[in-house]
Structure formats: structure tokens, C-alpha cells
Amino acid sequence: MNAFLAVYLRELLILKRRFKRQLASMTVSPLLYLLTFGYALGRHLEMGGHSYLEFLVPGLIAMNSMTQGFSIAQDINVARFYFFVFEEIQAAPASRLSYVLGEICAGLTRVVLSALVVMGLGWLFGVRPHYGPFFWLAVLLNGFTFSALAVALALLVRSHADQSLLTNFVITPMAFLGGTFFPVENLPDWARTLLDVLPLTHAARAIRADALGYAPEWLPFAVLTASSAACLMLAVWTVEKAKD
Amino acid sequence: MIQLENLVKRYGQNKALDGLSLSVAAGESFAFLGPNGAGKTTVIRILNGMTAMTSGRALIGGHDLAKEPLAVKKLCGLAAQNLNLDGELSVRENLEIHGLLFGMNGTDRQERSQELLKYVDMSERADSLVKTLSGGLKRRLMIARALLHRPRLLFLDEPTVGLDPAIRRRLWGLIRKIRQDGVTVFLTTHYIEEAEFLADRVAFIHRGRLVNQGTPPELMAALGAWAVDRFNDAGIETRYFQTREEARNHLSENEFEGTLRRVNLEDAFLAQTGKRVAE
Numbered sequence: 274m275n276a277f278l279a280v281y282l283r284e285l286l287i288l289k290r291r292f293k294r295q296l297a298s299m300t301v302s303p304l305l306y307l308l309t310f311g312y313a314l315g316r317h318l319e320m321g322g323h324s325y326l327e328f329l330v331p332g333l334i335a336m337n338s339m340t341q342g343f344s345i346a347q348d349i350n351v352a353r354f355y356f357f358v359f360e361e362i363q364a365a366p367a368s369r370l371s372y373v374l375g376e377i378c379a380g381l382t383r384v385v386l387s388a389l390v391v392m393g394l395g396w397l398f399g400v401r402p403h404y405g406p407f408f409w410l411a412v413l414l415n416g417f418t419f420s421a422l423a424v425a426l427a428l429l430v431r432s433h434a435d436q437s438l439l440t441n442f443v444i445t446p447m448a449f450l451g452g453t454f455f456p457v458e459n460l461p462d463w464a465r466t467l468l469d470v471l472p473l474t475h476a477a478r479a480i481r482a483d484a485l486g487y488a489p490e491w492l493p494f495a496v497l498t499a500s501s502a503a504c505l506m507l508a509v510w511t512v513e514k515a516k517d
Numbered sequence: 518m519i520q521l522e523n524l525v526k527r528y529g530q531n532k533a534l535d536g537l538s539l540s541v542a543a544g545e546s547f548a549f550l551g552p553n554g555a556g557k558t559t560v561i562r563i564l565n566g567m568t569a570m571t572s573g574r575a576l577i578g579g580h581d582l583a584k585e586p587l588a589v590k591k592l593c594g595l596a597a598q599n600l601n602l603d604g605e606l607s608v609r610e611n612l613e614i615h616g617l618l619f620g621m622n623g624t625d626r627q628e629r630s631q632e633l634l635k636y637v638d639m640s641e642r643a644d645s646l647v648k649t650l651s652g653g654l655k656r657r658l659m660i661a662r663a664l665l666h667r668p669r670l671l672f673l674d675e676p677t678v679g680l681d682p683a684i685r686r687r688l689w690g691l692i693r694k695i696r697q698d699g700v701t702v703f704l705t706t707h708y709i710e711e712a713e714f715l716a717d718r719v720a721f722i723h724r725g726r727l728v729n730q731g732t733p734p735e736l737m738a739a740l741g742a743w744a745v746d747r748f749n750d751a752g753i754e755t756r757y758f759q760t761r762e763e764a765r766n767h768l769s770e771n772e773f774e775g776t777l778r779r780v781n782l783e784d785a786f787l788a789q790t791g792k793r794v795a796e
Contacts, residue, residue, distance in 0.1 A: 279617035283603065286614075290605050357601035364565040364597075365618035366590040516569045517562075 276367030280375025287348070288382065299341060299387045303333045303394055310454060311398065320456065323485055327402060330395035331484040332453035334388050335477040338412045339451075341387040342380040342419035343444050349376060349427035350436045359515070369512040373424050373505065380420025381413060388412050402484035407494075411483065414497035415476035419444075421504035428511040452477035472500040518543040518670055518701045519564070524573035526559050526725070533559045535725035536573075541703060541718075543669070546696045548716035549705040550782060556725040557705035558598055561674045565595045578669060591619070594668030596659040598675045598705075604648035608639065608658055611647055612665055619666035626665075633661040637691060653684035660691060664700070671695060673704040677711060689714055709783045719782060723790040736785040744784055747775040755784065 288295060307329065315325030352358040362372055392404065426443075430436050451457075451473030457465055468474045475493035482489060519541040526534040534556045541547040549557045562568035564575060566586055575582040578592045602611055609630060616626035634640045637657040642650065650658065656676060663671055676692065677685040685708075692715055696702050706712050712719050713733050720730035729736060741757035743764040748754075757780060758764040764777050 275617050275620045279614050282617065283606070283614045286610055287603070287605050356604065357597070357599035358603055360567055360597055360599065360601045361615065362618070363567045364590060364593070364595045365615075366587040366620065367618055368587070516567060 274371070276365060277371040277375045277378075279365075279367070280362065280372055281378045284345075284348075284376070284379030285382065288379070295383070296386070296390065299337065299383075299390045300394070302340075303337055303391045306333055306454075307394055307398055324400075326395070326398055326400050327485065328456075328481070329454065330391060330398075330400045330402060331408075331481040332477050333395075334391045334412060334484075335415060335473060335480045336448050336451070336453040337387040337391055338384045338416045338476065338480075339419045339473050340444060340448060341383040342416040343423045343440070344383060345376055345380040345420055346423035346427040346436060346440070349424060350430065350433055353427065353515075354433055363516070369509045372512055373421065373508040376424045377417060377420040377505070377508075380423060381416045384412060384416030384420070403486050405483050407489040408480055408483035411476055411479035411493065411497065414494065414501055415472060415480075417501040418472045418476075418497060418504050421501065421508045424508040425504060425511045428508075428515040447471055447473050450474075452481075472497055518545070518578060519547075519703065520576040521560070522574040522576075524560065524563065524575065525571045526556075526563065526568065527571045532725050534563075534570075534573075537722070537725065537727050539720055539727055539730065541701065543701055544699060546692075546702040546715055546717045547704070548712040548719045549703070549722055550707065550709070550712045550719050550786060551705075551722035552707055555722045557707075557722055558674055559725075560722075561595070561597075561672050561703075561705060564589075565593060565597075565672060566590060591666075592668060593670050593672060594663035594666065594700075595672045596656070596663040596674065596676055598678065600652075600655050600659065602647045602655060602658060602662075605646065607644050607646055608634070608650070609643045611658065612662055615662045615665050621666055629665055629667075633664055636664075636694075637661045653680055653687070656680060656684075656688060657691070660688070660695075664695065668700065670701045670703065673702065675705055675707070677706075677708065685711075709781050712782055721786050721789055723786075728789045729785070733782055736782060737780045740780050740784055740788055742780055743777065744780050745775050745777055755787075757784065 311326045311329045315329065318325035320328040426439050427436065430439065450468055451471050452468070457468050457474055460468070475496040479489065479493035479497070521537060521539050524534050524537040525532065537556070537560065549560065551557050559568060563570045564577065564582065577589045580588040582589050603614070606614070612630040613626055616629065621629070631640070634643055637660060639654060639657060639661065642654065647655065647658065660676070673692065677688050680688065689711065692702060704715060716733065718730065718732055719736060721728045741759045743758045743761050744755050745758070745764050745767055746753050746755050756767060758767065768775055768777060
């Protein structure tokens with residue numbers, strides 16, 4: 274428990290020192306998407322009885338919860354390869370699980386902050402969806418999945434350059450294809466089947482359903498729970514693999 | 518306190534450690550002396566959970582590293598070669614995080630942090646961000662942090678590398694004080710004077726193997742007490758003598774330019790390996 278607190282506290286102190294910068298970086302992308310896709314392009318579009326902005330805001334929250342959760346990979350990577358802070362963790366009597374959970378909680382803190390940022394931006398654009406418990410559950414499960422994946426991949430990669438490649442090839446395509454900007458249901462069957470494998474597709478579906486007032490479906494939550502558990506196990510395993 | 522049996526570490530075809538065995542008694546100050554790449558840091562990394570050994574056995578404080586890694590880590594403090602401090606956190610925050618990692622309670626963390634900052638003469642820098650500290654202060658903080666949880670065994674991996682001579686001597690004083698307080702010290706160095714000044718016992722490591730070990734006087738005695746270095750086109754040729762008189766006579770009888778000096782650990786290392794520590 275103490276080791277978990279140590280890892281989490283360290284990340285919180287760093288977040289506190291970088292808070293303004295962090296907040297600005299969480300704001301830029303969703304603001305640009307809202308302006309370009311939501312306002313300029315989709316102002317007159319309708320999606321199943323809702324404005325495109327109402328459709329887009331929950332999608333952006335899903336996307337941001339993924340990218341912000343995954344963004345801890347960059348910090349773990351820098352701490353590992355440039356500042357060697359990970360060595361301090363390795364030398365401590367900390368269980369692998371406590372380290373991973375500490376980092377995941379750091380990721381989830383960013384996820385919640387980023388969701389609040391997008392909710393605030395949506396409010397400025399006149400979008401007032403329903404943010405109920407199922408909305409938050411989906412945000413947190415999605416954040417958990419990608420934070421845990423971030424820990425695992427940050428410990429598996431052998432260099433900083435590899436980390437950037439992973440972000441380019443895994444996260445960026447998912448951000449655009451996982452139901453953030455358009456309904457996956459509009460795509461051909463083969464593409465839908467492919468995209469249904471992605472946790473983000475399910476997160477966007479669950480987050481959007483609650484935000485737009487629809488009843489929750491069990492499948493997205495089951496998929497997100499399973500992906501969270503799988504990524505957690507992978508992350509715990511990689512802590513040992515990070516030894517050279 | 519430390520017992521290593523046939524430690525092997527391979528990286529592909531390369532052997533970083535090639536069947537290394539040694540023991541260090543509780544309360545001893547032990548130095549690993551060897552050139553860069555000899556395997557010194559690999560041993561420290563294995564014993565502190567950063568590197569996995571390929572084969573062999575390591576017992577620390579009676580605990581088997583492979584079976585009880587967390588029990589071993591509780592006994593050990595490490596000031597690694599890399600300055601692995603959090604630059605964006607303050608001195609106090611770095612100590613706080615370390616104390617939490619090692620399961621210390623809040624009051625103990627605070628009191629011990631203050632005590633150790635005083636010990637390393639850094640009390641006035643407690644709230645400074647670590648990135649603003651000089652190299653010497655960072656090294657001192659690394660040692661304070663490694664001692665925070667009251668380890669019985671302190672690993673110091675090249676503790677004074679890159680520091681100027683005055684700061685190096687100041688750190689030596691600190692390390693001797695730690696040793697006098699009853700902590701077993703295991704240090705690696707490629708500085709001859711550092712090993713001579715700090716260690717009760719020295720082990721020479723070369724290409725992942727232990728080539729010799731003993732107290733500094735024991736290791737040097739085999740060669741003699743005095744050395745004459747002769748400089749020629751091939752480099753430095755050194756001859757050893759039991760007395761200063763013999764050495765002086767050698768210098769005056771053979772008309773060449775040379776220097777007379779005391780035998781040091783580097784001579785002993787050179788005699789064993791054919792290489793200088795700094796090579």
C-alpha cells in the first residue's frame with residue numbers, strides 16, 4: 274500500500290508542478306476538434322436526432338480518456354531512460370502490482386481532468402449532455418485500460434523512439450477510427466467487426482449512450498472490464514521483464 | 518552479510534559476469550575495483566533487483582535474493598551510479614517518496630529526513646528543487662536517500678564519479694562516518710585512492726571474474742613497497758622493490774628518467790590482470 278502511495282504521490286507532485294502546461298495540452302486538441310469538426314463542419318449535421326456537437330462531445334471525452342491515460346507512457350519512458358527514476362522503484366521493496374496501480378491511478382487522474390476539460394469546452398459550445406454514473410464508469414474503465422497498456426508498453430520498449438512509434442501506430446489510428454467522430458454503425462460489416470475489437474469503440478458507445486440519455490448496454494462494459502483486467506496483468510508481468 | 522556463489526550474467530553471447538563468488542562480512546567496508554565494463558555495476562544491479570542474473574546464487578543477510586527479493590531489498594540502500602533523483606521534486610519530496618516506498622511511517626520519514634539532511638549538511642536545501650543542485654549536492658542527497666530507511670547494507674556505485682577532488686574528499690569523509698556507524702558498505706570504484714581510503718577489503722574484478730581479493734596492504738605487499746616507473750616509447754615500465762633504498766639504487770644505477778613512488782592498488786591490479794584500472 275505504501276509503495277502504491279509513493280508511486281502515485283510522485284506522479285501527483287509532478288502533475289502539480291506542471292499543472293498549467295498539462296491543462297493547456299489537454300485543452301488544445303479537443304478545442305480544435307470542436308471548432309473544426311463540431312462547429313465549422315458539423316453545425317448543420319444531425320446524428321439520430323441529436324446535433325453533431327452533442328454526438329461529438331462524448332466521443333471526444335472517450336478519445337481524450339484514452340490519449341490522456343496512455344500519455345503516462347511518455348513519462349514512464351522518460352523516467353526510465355533519461356532520469357533513471359525507475360531504478361529507484363526497482364530497488365525498493367515494492368510489489369509489481371503496487372507500482373502498476375500507482376501509475377494507473379496517475380493515468381486516471383489525468384483522465385478525469387481531461388474529461389472535465391472536454392465537458393467544460395462542450396458547455397461553452399452549448400452542449401449539455403447527461404453525465405451519469407455509467408458515463409463515469411465507462412470513462413474510468415477506458416482510462417484504466419489505456420493507462421495499464423501505457424505502463425506495459427513503456428516497460429517493454431527498449432528506447433524512447435520506439436515509444437513514439439507505438440503512439441503513432443496504435444493510439445492515433447484508434448483515436449480516429451474508434452467511433453469518436455462518426456458512428457461506427459455507418460461502416461461496412463467487415464470494418465465494424467474490426468473496430469469492435471477496439472476498447473475505444475466500446476468506450477465511445479457506452480459514454481455516448483449515457484450522455485445522450487439512452488439505457489446502458491452490458492457489452493461495452495464487459496469488453497472494457499476484460500480489457501482493463503488483461504492490460505493490468507500484462508503491465509504487472511512487464512515490470513519483471515523491464516529488468517535487463 | 519553478502520554471499521555470492523558462481524554469479525553469471527550473459528547478454529547474448531557476452532558474459533558480463535563469469536562465475537563470480539565472494540563474501541562480505543557484516544560491518545565491513547568492501548570495495549570492488551576494476552575498469553569500466555569489468556562487471557562491477559552489473560553485480561550491484563543484480564543485488565538491487567534491476568538486472569536478472571542468468572545463474573548463480575546470492576544470499577544477503579541470510580535471505581536468498583531469488584526467493585525473497587523484497588526481504589533483501591528492505592536490508593539494502595543504494596546510491597546508484599546514475600543520479601536517479603526526481604529533478605522536478607524538492608529534496609524533501611525525494612526523501613518523502615523514498616521513505617514511503619520503503620514503508621516508513623509519516624513521523625519517522627520526517628524525522629529521519631531532517632536527521633539525514635543534517636548528516637549530509639544539506640538542511641538549508643530541503644525545499645530546493647533537485648534540478649537546481651550541483652553534482653556534489655546530488656551525490657550527497659543520493660547517499661542520504663539510500664540511508665533513509667536505515668539499511669544494514671549500503672551499496673555505493675561509483676559514488677564520486679565526475680566530482681572534483683575537494684568534493685570527492687568530503688564524500689569520502691561521509692562514507693567513512695557511515696561505516697563507523699555500523700553500516701556494511703559495498704562500493705564500486707575505478708579510483709585507486711578511493712578504494713585504498715575507504716575499504717577494509719578490496720576485490721579486483723576483471724572481465725566479469727574476481728581476480729584477487731584482500732586488504733589493501735595484503736594486495737600490495739606481494740609486489741613490494743616501492744615502485745620505479747620508467748617512461749619509454751612503449752609506455753610505462755614499472756619495477757617493484759621492498760625498500761626505498763633499493764628503488765633509489767635502481768634509479769641511480771640505470772641512467773634513465775623515472776619516478777620513485779609507493780606501490781598502490783593499481784600496481785597490484787596491473788600485476789594480476791596486465792591492465793590498468795583506468796584502461
